[in-house]
Amino acid sequence: MAKKNEENTVLASNRRARHEFTILDVVEAGIVLHGSEVKSVRAGEVQIADAYAHLSHGEMWLENMHVATYKFSHGVGAHEPVRPRKLLLNRTEIRRLAERMAKERLTLVALNVHLRDGRVKVDLALAKGRKKEDRRAAIAEKESKIEMRRAIGRQRRGKPE
Numbered sequence: 001m002a003k004k005n006e007e008n009t010v011l012a013s014n015r016r017a018r019h020e021f022t023i024l025d026v027v028e029a030g031i032v033l034h035g036s037e038v039k040s041v042r043a044g045e046v047q048i049a050d051a052y053a054h055l056s057h058g059e060m061w062l063e064n065m066h067v068a069t070y071k072f073s074h075g076v077g078a079h080e081p082v083r084p085r086k087l088l089l090n091r092t093e094i095r096r097l098a099e100r101m102a103k104e105r106l107t108l109v110a111l112n113v114h115l116r117d118g119r120v121k122v123d124l125a126l127a128k129g130r131k132k133e134d135r136r137a138a139i140a141e142k143e144s145k146i147e148m149r150r151a152i153g154r155q156r157r158g159k160p161e
Contacts, residue, residue: 011120012046013112019135021109021127027097028121029053030088031062031113034079036070041113041120043070051110053087053124055098060087062110062122087122100126 017023033041040046045068053062061084069078089097100106111123130138 009115011041011044011113011115012048014048014051014110016049017109017111017125017127019138020130021107021125022130022134023111023125023127024106025100025126026111027089027093027124027126028116029060029124031120031122032086032088033067033120036073037067037079038120039072040067040070042115045070046113048110048113048122053108053110055094055101058094060089060094060097060108061085062087065110065113065122087124097126104128 047066048064051062051065053060055061063084064082065085066082067079069081073079097108101108106126106128109125109127111125113120113122115121
């Protein structure tokens, strides 16, 4: 039987994070999930819009990730939709992230949840919050780059502006 191609299948993404934060570094981590949670995540019933990670007792925990209750689990196997979930990171990675978070006053934000080799992983970003004027400047810069690409395309086709 042929295996489905599950390499880097994105199940949920946090598009707002790239708008509200300046991304400095990205780290991939595994998540400890209960049985019915895995099935819900694979079905794409996960939301990470407000998800963030923090350090507690030498372990990293993911907060505010919403995993919908699996529709075929009845009572006993059901899980809480929003609960702290342990992240699987190397001890040295945890130490490095914790030091940077404390020293530079950074936040660890969830960017996306995806499958890698059949396992559920989350991309975490060390991020610094943007102020309103910084967000406006980033949008203006992005729009100017788009306009430059369009102008170059028109010039190549020989169309006047």
